[in-house]
Amino acid sequence: xxxxxxxxxxxxxxxxxIVKNRxxxxxxxxxxxxxxxxxxxxxxxxxxxxxALYDKSxxxxxxxxxxxxxxxxxxxxxxxxxxxxxxxxxxxxxxxxKWDDRxxxxxxxxxxxxxxxxxxxxxxGNLPKVLELFNRTAIEVCxxxxxxxxFESRMDISGDEYLEMIRLKTAVLLGACLQTGAIxxxxxxxxxxxxxxxxxxAGMAFQLQDDWLDVYGDEEKFGKxxxxxxxxxxxxFLLITAYNSLPEAARKExxxxxxxxxxxxxxxxxxxxxxxxxxxxxxxxxxxxxxYYSRALxxxxxxxxxxxxxxxxxxxxxxxxxxxx
Amino acid sequence: xxxxxxxxxxxxxxxxxIVKNRxxxxxxxxxxxxxxxxxxxxxxxxxxxxxALYDKSxxxxxxxxxxxxxxxxxxxxxxxxxxxxxxxxxxxxxxxxKWDDRxxxxxxxxxxxxxxxxxxxxxxGNLPKVLELFNRTAIEVCxxxxxxxxFESRMDISGDEYLEMIRLKTAVLLGACLQTGAIxxxxxxxxxxxxxxxxxxAGMAFQLQDDWLDVYGDEEKFGKxxxxxxxxxxxxFLLITAYNSLPEAARKExxxxxxxxxxxxxxxxxxxxxxxxxxxxxxxxxxxxxxYYSRALxxxxxxxxxxxxxxxxxxxxxxxxxxxx
Numbered sequence: 201x202x203x204x205x206x207x208x209x210x211x212x213x214x215x216x217x218i219v220k221n222r223x224x225x226x227x228x229x230x231x232x233x234x235x236x237x238x239x240x241x242x243x244x245x246x247x248x249x250x251x252a253l254y255d256k257s258x259x260x261x262x263x264x265x266x267x268x269x270x271x272x273x274x275x276x277x278x279x280x281x282x283x284x285x286x287x288x289x290x291x292x293x294x295x296x297x298k299w300d301d302r303x304x305x306x307x308x309x310x311x312x313x314x315x316x317x318x319x320x321x322x323x324x325g326n327l328p329k330v331l332e333l334f335n336r337t338a339i340e341v342c343x344x345x346x347x348x349x350x351f352e353s354r355m356d357i358s359g360d361e362y363l364e365m366i367r368l369k370t371a372v373l374l375g376a377c378l379q380t381g382a383i384x385x386x387x388x389x390x391x392x393x394x395x396x397x398x399x400x401x402a403g404m405a406f407q408l409q410d411d412w413l414d415v416y417g418d419e420e421k422f423g424k425x426x427x428x429x430x431x432x433x434x435x436x437f438l439l440i441t442a443y444n445s446l447p448e449a450a451r452k453e454x455x456x457x458x459x460x461x462x463x464x465x466x467x468x469x470x471x472x473x474x475x476x477x478x479x480x481x482x483x484x485x486x487x488x489x490x491x492y493y494s495r496a497l498x499x500x501x502x503x504x505x506x507x508x509x510x511x512x513x514x515x516x517x518x519x520x521x522x523x524x525x
Numbered sequence: 526x527x528x529x530x531x532x533x534x535x536x537x538x539x540x541x542x543i544v545k546n547r548x549x550x551x552x553x554x555x556x557x558x559x560x561x562x563x564x565x566x567x568x569x570x571x572x573x574x575x576x577a578l579y580d581k582s583x584x585x586x587x588x589x590x591x592x593x594x595x596x597x598x599x600x601x602x603x604x605x606x607x608x609x610x611x612x613x614x615x616x617x618x619x620x621x622x623k624w625d626d627r628x629x630x631x632x633x634x635x636x637x638x639x640x641x642x643x644x645x646x647x648x649x650g651n652l653p654k655v656l657e658l659f660n661r662t663a664i665e666v667c668x669x670x671x672x673x674x675x676f677e678s679r680m681d682i683s684g685d686e687y688l689e690m691i692r693l694k695t696a697v698l699l700g701a702c703l704q705t706g707a708i709x710x711x712x713x714x715x716x717x718x719x720x721x722x723x724x725x726x727a728g729m730a731f732q733l734q735d736d737w738l739d740v741y742g743d744e745e746k747f748g749k750x751x752x753x754x755x756x757x758x759x760x761x762f763l764l765i766t767a768y769n770s771l772p773e774a775a776r777k778e779x780x781x782x783x784x785x786x787x788x789x790x791x792x793x794x795x796x797x798x799x800x801x802x803x804x805x806x807x808x809x810x811x812x813x814x815x816x817y818y819s820r821a822l823x824x825x826x827x828x829x830x831x832x833x834x835x836x837x838x839x840x841x842x843x844x845x846x847x848x849x850x
Contacts, residue, residue: 227671279634283627302608302674305630309604310667312634316641317660320653328649331656335642342635346552349627 203512207248207259207266211241214267218314230295230307231314234274237292243377244270249513250381250395253505261323262384265330268318269377272334275311276341278304283349312338322384329383337376344369351435355443355455362440363404371403387505394503401496402517408489409521411436415473416482427469433458437488439472442479450475493521528837532573532584532591536566539592543639555620555632556639559599562617568702569595574838575706575720578830586648587709590655593643594702597659600636601666603629608674637663647709654708662701669694676760680768680780687765688729696728712830719828726821727842733814734846736761740798741807752794758783762813764797767804775800818846 215235219228244266251262280286281294282304288294296304322330347365351357375396382392413422414429415438429436443454454475457468476482496517500510540560544553569591576587605611606619607629613619621629647655672690676682700721707717738747739754740763754761768779779800782793801807821842825835 224668224671224675226675227668279630283630301626305604305608306667306671306674309633309637310664312637313660313663313667316656317664320656320660324653327652327656328645331641331645331652335638335645338638339635339642342631342638343549343552346549346631349631350549350551 203252203509204245204249204516207245207252208241210263211244211248211267211270214263215241215270218267218271218318226303227307227310230278230299230303231311233298234278234289234295234311235271237290239270239274239290241270243273243373246374246377246399246513246516247381249509249516250378250392251385252381253395253503253509253513254382254385254387254391258385259381262381264318264321265380265384266377268315268321268334269373269380271311271315271318272338272341273373275308275315276345278308278311280345282308283345319380322380326384330380333376333379333383337372340368340372344372348435357435357440359437359441359444362435362437366407366437367400367404370407371400374403375399382503387503391503391505394499398496398499398503398513398517401492401499402520405489405492405496405517406520408437408485408492411438412482412485412489415476427465427473430469430472431465437485438476438481441481441484442476445479445481446475450478489521493517528577528834529570529574529841532570532577533566535588536569536573536592536595539588540566540595543592543596543643551628552632552635555603555624555628556636558623559603559614559620559636560596562615564595564599564615566595568598568698571699571702571724571838571841572706574834574841575703575717576710577706578720578828578834578838579707579710579712579716581834583710584706587706589643589646590705590709591702593640593646593659594698594705596636596640596643597663597666598698600633600640601670603633603636605670607633608670644705647705651709655705658701658704658708662697665693665697669697673760682760682765684762684766684769687760687762691732691762692725692729695732696725699728700724707828712828716828716830719824723821723824723828723838723842726817726824727845730814730817730821731845733762733810733817736763737807737810737814740801752790752798755794755797756790762810763801763806766806766809767801770804770806771800775803814846818842 219231219235222228247262247266247269248259251259277289278295281289282296282301286294287297292298294304295307299307316334319330319334320327344365344367347361348369351362351365376399378399379392379396382395387395411429414426414436417426419426428434429439433439443451446454454472457463457472457475460468497514500513500517503510544556544560547553572587572591572594573584576584602614603620606614607621607626611619612622617623619629620632624632641659644655644659645652669690669692672686673694676687676690701724703724704717704721707720712720736754739751739761742751744751753759754764758764768776771779779797782788782797782800785793822839825838825842828835
């Protein structure tokens, strides 16, 4: 059994115990629900691996902060689903659909506080550093969501703006999970920051891959229908890059598809993919992904720690990237 | 100048500096807005007074946690306004009206994180205790809001349930503000807990008074039209007590007015007030208020500290209660 598998079991146990039978039900049932519909628990696992990389004997001390990071992630899902009016998550109705908006708002609030409650259980000596990182990251995730919402109504988004948005919305939390573990594991500042960068860059590569897979992926491997982002005009790296690099006429055609209200799903996907091909956005995205991926691995080497866990983290990053190979 | 006046000035300065010119605007402008529309800053002031009661030289160290408590309070107002669909606050449009729901949700989230960021600036040695208190209180405030929303659709609420709701929704935060200051001021556990109880009980008395003033208050002194709670069927201590104590026929009349859709505002206020009078709820409420008030003062004596600041806290409680004398 890999080290991370043992961690995952502990995480699941704490997660299910947090709100069990807690009153008032109206506040805690939605929390229980969103935690029960799954998720790979990548973030708490990274936190515990980040600790184990430097000191396995301290991993117990980062179990609660690790769970706190997973709670925070699920809080963002819960509130994002209201803001994005998403009706389904992991094939289940979202909280604001199963209950209502006000219940989803308040349960999300409670979940963020529960997250803080768990993170606060970090060893007292590490608490200022752990919380400073957590606070900074949490506010960055909100900023990322704000940029994401703002992009919905804009077309003049540069590639850099998009990358900054996904860095804030997705990547920094992965970095923070690893660094939290590293801090509790007693890593030096340089090492824990290198591990943070490993997580951030791997997260960037992963998110770019997600955009890429939606268009160029293998439907079975990807796990959802191809072209979903194209159908809903999601501002992905591919769309933004194509829009910014296509010549005038092709850009107009792209806009035509973005504005068209009645269309055949497959027609739109095919037409937009053709424009993406003209703009060679697949190559651009893959090149960038590879850059982030190799940079992530460089940071990982620099982070030091034990070979056993570093190998596991390397494998983890490799598996994340393997979906499109 | 009273000690609290100097505190208030410092609080205002930090509050206005927190989100000034911060990007993205869409996230921080609503925060700036809700902080700018006023409020008496009672909570941060209580925090600083709670510290000064034991050690004036440490009050600087609780300025940021004090501001964090005010941010948290304003975060709850922002999200409560969405949940309660309130359109106005302090004579200004609420955030979700001036912007929209999703903006109000996300700005509220950011505000809670900013609150934690400020509270985290408590001296490292006090941090575990301060945060444990803050976490517990924050989750209690959410529980209180959940009970309050739940009560909207129920009539079978006991007086005790109502008191527990206002304790959670309003009183505990006042207690926590004082105790946070006391902890940073170096008070003993017994003293800081006594101060917490002073704040809680004063808060209970204050909230009961607020219910009472809506019906029996002097319009000019109260600052808003009399009978507002009656018109919207707000579940106040008076309504719940009357409903639970009136004989069958009178209770039916009360229900008649609660269910009536078309009515003359003054007719409803007069009719319901007559029923309140029959049930003698004014006496019941005033008796309970006085009990909480005297208990609060007992706790304050027990909390010790310097005479100067204890007197100021006593005066503060007296002024809060003076509105109905």
